[in-house]
Amino acid sequence: MSEELIPETPEQETEENEAAEPIKQRKNGLYPGVSDELAENMKSGWADTELHGLEPIAQAEHTAARRAALSARFPGERLVIPAGNLKTRSNDTEYAFRASTEYAYLTGDRTQDGVLVLEPTGDSGHQATIYLLPRSNRENGEFWLDGQGELWVGRRHSLAEAEQLLGIPAKDVREIAAALTEATGPVRNVRGHDASIEAALTDKVTAERDEELRVYLSEARLVKDAFEIAELQKACDATARGFEDVVRSLDKAEATSERFIEGTFFLRARIEGNDIGYGSICAAGPHATTLHWVRNDGAVRSGDLLLLDAGVETNELYTADVTRTLPINGTFSPLQRKIYDAVYEAQEAGIAAVKPGATFRDFHDASQRVLAEKLVAWGLLGDLSVDKVLELGLQRRWTLHGTGHMLGMDVHDCAVARTEAYVDGILEPGVCLTVEPGLYFQADDLTVPEEYRGIGVRIEDDILVTEDGNRNLSDQLPRRADEVEAWMAQLKG
Numbered sequence: 001m002s003e004e005l006i007p008e009t010p011e012q013e014t015e016e017n018e019a020a021e022p023i024k025q026r027k028n029g030l031y032p033g034v035s036d037e038l039a040e041n042m043k044s045g046w047a048d049t050e051l052h053g054l055e056p057i058a059q060a061e062h063t064a065a066r067r068a069a070l071s072a073r074f075p076g077e078r079l080v081i082p083a084g085n086l087k088t089r090s091n092d093t094e095y096a097f098r099a100s101t102e103y104a105y106l107t108g109d110r111t112q113d114g115v116l117v118l119e120p121t122g123d124s125g126h127q128a129t130i131y132l133l134p135r136s137n138r139e140n141g142e143f144w145l146d147g148q149g150e151l152w153v154g155r156r157h158s159l160a161e162a163e164q165l166l167g168i169p170a171k172d173v174r175e176i177a178a179a180l181t182e183a184t185g186p187v188r189n190v191r192g193h194d195a196s197i198e199a200a201l202t203d204k205v206t207a208e209r210d211e212e213l214r215v216y217l218s219e220a221r222l223v224k225d226a227f228e229i230a231e232l233q234k235a236c237d238a239t240a241r242g243f244e245d246v247v248r249s250l251d252k253a254e255a256t257s258e259r260f261i262e263g264t265f266f267l268r269a270r271i272e273g274n275d276i277g278y279g280s281i282c283a284a285g286p287h288a289t290t291l292h293w294v295r296n297d298g299a300v301r302s303g304d305l306l307l308l309d310a311g312v313e314t315n316e317l318y319t320a321d322v323t324r325t326l327p328i329n330g331t332f333s334p335l336q337r338k339i340y341d342a343v344y345e346a347q348e349a350g351i352a353a354v355k356p357g358a359t360f361r362d363f364h365d366a367s368q369r370v371l372a373e374k375l376v377a378w379g380l381l382g383d384l385s386v387d388k389v390l391e392l393g394l395q396r397r398w399t400l401h402g403t404g405h406m407l408g409m410d411v412h413d414c415a416v417a418r419t420e421a422y423v424d425g426i427l428e429p430g431v432c433l434t435v436e437p438g439l440y441f442q443a444d445d446l447t448v449p450e451e452y453r454g455i456g457v458r459i460e461d462d463i464l465v466t467e468d469g470n471r472n473l474s475d476q477l478p479r480r481a482d483e484v485e486a487w488m489a490q491l492k493g
């Protein structure tokens with residue numbers, strides 16, 4: 001990336017600089033001295049690019065309904081939902097920005113520094129305002145002299161354009177701190193995203209009341225609307241194509257490392273979506289027994305399994321979360337297949353338990369029972385009964401994790417929902433969750449036969465609860481062992 005706008009001029013505080021007062025907005029010393037003549041020159045000669053008659057974004061109706069539900073829950077209170085800010089990686093480079101889930105869910109906007117404010121209109125109802133950074137000012141030079149000027153980071157929407165697109169009145173975000181400082185009456189803020197907003201509200205909010213807002217917004221997302229379901233399907237479709245890309249490139253991964261798999265999937269995520277929804281787990285051989293193996297720097301060897309847990313995040317920020325465990329050479333060994341089939345059976349039992357009226361725990365219990373049965377049958381738990389094993393939880397030495405979680409904008413969606421709404425909740429149509437049982441035999445586990453050690457298997461799909469049962473959003477990818485082998489053979493050609 002380019003570093004200096006005018007490299008030949010050394011930076012110093014000159015008389016000229018003092019005279020050009022408005023353009024002293026240097027960031028991190030990147031901008032050298034600017035003559036009055038250049039400053040004047042840069043002010044003019046630019047076309048008017050304002051856009052008119054823009055259509056609202058596809059989810060504008062849905063975000064309006066979500067704001068209406070939020071408004072009804074907190075009548076008479078001012079609600080502040082920030083997008084968050086850029087985070088510095090080093091000096092003047094930043095990490096890729098992703099708007100806070102709460103803000104994107106309520107606005108459909110995904111730009112940094114934005115803030116949604118719901119102003120109470122009397123005892124009920126709210127007026128929404130979105131505070132955004134407007135187009136860069138050309139008069140004071142910020143468009144080319146400020147690090148966030150449009151010349152550096154690209155054109156933003158004007159406030160008028162944003163209003164048309166989002167269906168929300170827009171104001172300059174540089175006015176928000178003063179507006180919040182002056183405001184009276186009860187206020188709640190979603191914490192953890194924007195320190196400047198928190199500073200402006202210090203004396204007006206309490207941690208407990210802010211947390212109630214955050215919890216509400218987590219629980220509001222438990223049931224997905226039609227737009228969200230379509231996005232999750234899109235995420236799964238793109239993810240399936242990413243898995244196909246990986247299978248096609250396994251020979252290149254064998255010649256390099258797990259990084260080739262990570263890079264291959266990332267390419268698909270960036271072409272079809274915004275990003276990966278979480279760090280891809282590209283775990284070959286014994287790495288498959290490390291649940292969150294994201295170093296991805298290991299060897300990929302014929303004869304081993306590859307556990308690939310990855311998901312594309314769409315441009316609207318909905319992510320898939322899919323795992324397949326694949327024989328790198330295309331064929332499961334008898335022992336790999338025995339363990340794989342057990343996990344497959346457990347997943348089938350889990351998926352069958354996902355339906356309206358069931359509890360969230362039901363599919364976990366169904367999967368765990370199958371896995372415990374297998375472990376007992378294989379003689380790994382002495383002569384204990386399956387019921388006793390489940391009562392003591394002894395199967396967990398090898399099953400390790402819960403069988404699934406809510407899925408949506410966050411890979412572990414709705415994470416601050418109350419226990420009664422989530423873990424102890426009843427499933428209803430529109431809930432989307434993962435079913436992902438696994439068996440993991442650590443390389444240093446002396447309690448299992450030597451040939452088991454270093455084998456890890458997980459199968460994970462994204463399941464939508466429907467009126468009459470469920471729909472597997474990720475069923476484009478095969479799961480049964482023989483179907484996996486046939487699919488790989490076809491892709492590897």
Ligand SMILES: [Mn+2]
Pocket residue numbers: 321405434436460
């Ligand atoms: Mn998952």
